Amino acid sequence: MQVDALDHVIKNAIDVMVSSKYQIFEICESVRTERASLITELESVINDAKTTIEKVDHYELEYRRARVRLTEVSRDFKRFTEHDIQVAYEFATQMQTQLAMCREKEIYLKARRDDLQKRIKNVDKQLERAESVVSQVNVVLEYLSGDLNQVTRLLESAKNRQLLGLKIILAQEEERKRIAREIHDGLAQTMANVVLRTEIAERMLSKQAYNSVKDELVDLKGQVRGGIEEVRKIIFNLRPMALDDLGLIPALRKFVQDYEEKTRISTKFEVIGKEGRLPSGMEVAIYRLVQEAFSNVLKHAQASHVTLEVTFQQQMVKIVISDNGVGFVVDNIDKKIEKGSHYGLMGMRERVELLEGRMEFQSTLGAGTKVSLLIPIKLKSKEE
Known part of the structure; x- marks a missing residue:
């Protein structure tokens, strides 16, 4: 009966831990893959948007010059022929068309950028779900710790009680190392990606008149770097x-x-x-x-x-x-x-x-x- 009771306690704990382990693995792998894909696409969209904005500025300048030229040739019929007027008009129309196309592309890229940012936020929620699963594992560990007294009583007359106690402690420490690895591979890498994103945003904003936004991003980057250091401390405390x-x-x-x-x-x-x-x-x-x-x-x-x-x-x-x-x-x-x-x-x-x-x-x-x-x-x- 003692062996049966012990097997029951350990089996229940192992079942929950195995289930939680696979949930964490699936969630984290899915989140990492999707997040990397979204960040790559977001960087591409941001670069395209930057190029398109430069084209919009260029065509706006050319269009204004074309209109000035058209006005000039239209007023002076003595100096300019009808052919000159036609050329100026066609050039102005061409610049206007190019400008409209670039503006449409700029609007599309901005909308795509906003959509990708929203999707990344949804991925962050999935990370919270992964953390919730980690909490489930912690509950299991607390359950094991709470049952250690019962395990001790059941094995009080056994010759290898210390050996079993060492195995339980080793199992707990192995779980600590596993959690440490997952935090390092998951949360720490995610925060590093956030720093990369803020640096990209800084480079773009540095060419615009958004100083307050730039300062905010610099502060965010510092906070995230502090968070990375804190995660490293947590990893060290889990398993020196x-x-x-x-x-x-x-x-x-x-x-x-x-x-x-x-x-x-x-x-x-x-x-x-x-x-x-x-x-x-x-x-x-x-x-x-x-x-x-x-x-x-x-x-x-x-x-x-x-x-x-x-x-x-x-x-x-x-x-x-x-x-x-x-x-x-x-x-x-x-x-x-x-x-x-x-x-x-x-x-x-x-x-x-x-x-x-x-x-x-x-x-x-x-x-x-x-x-x-x-x-x-x-x-x-x-x-x-």
Whole structure:
């Protein structure tokens, strides 16, 4: 019955995630293809419109000159013959016809440009739909996180409980990497295309008397570039590359440095014992635990200094996060965790329990807080 219940939980989660994955893939691919086609066509229309406007200006000038010439030869019958009048009249008529044709073409190109811009806006709405599907995936991940307690209880008597916990964490991190890739390939590329469009508009408007519109576009370009930088930050936070490439300690060292620069809270990082690589899932779990602990310090502790200490032992990794903040009553926090009202600490406890570890608090009002995480590296089976 335990295996059946676990299979049911995991199967439901996998079904929803697979369905969402294909929806995201189809929507994003369709949007990317259509958007690229529309942008290419829009650029072509804009270039044609530019050429046509130049022709309209040219024919307007020639037509005005032709009319002046026609008026001149029509008034002076002594100087000009009837043939001269006829030539002037035909030339004026020709310029008028050319001007009318160019104006019609200009009107058509402007209408086509407006239609393409509207279609691009509709494509943007499809992007919003894609983001909605991403939200569905997030709901599934929350569903998995909410069921971790049930998974832990079902596997409490199993020898490989830690292994399953690591697999669940790895699955979550793989989903994070997938979302990061999609944001990079989708939203970031879209915003880059918007910057390209604004640059094209700038070049066109620079020849016209639309200074205010040009300034607005310059401001829009700056905002979009800022958005691209923000997307890159989101991608980094979803999955720090240093964690995969260099390991836990270098990733934590960079995190602590970035944390100090961002929050202006003084930090200290110490490593005790022989540093070594851990299983990938365990490194990810420890990194997220430290991340959440530092986030709690920023939100609640009102601290000016925080210390991270990582101790490597033969069969244990000990992580201690200490701050000099306002502190709290430990019993009150334990009650809040049990009631599920403190989501950050509750998530930390769930991750630690999945790794067969322990989480301990030491805190006094006005005297700071110390959070200790004890994570076993090797687990012996009951038969041993």
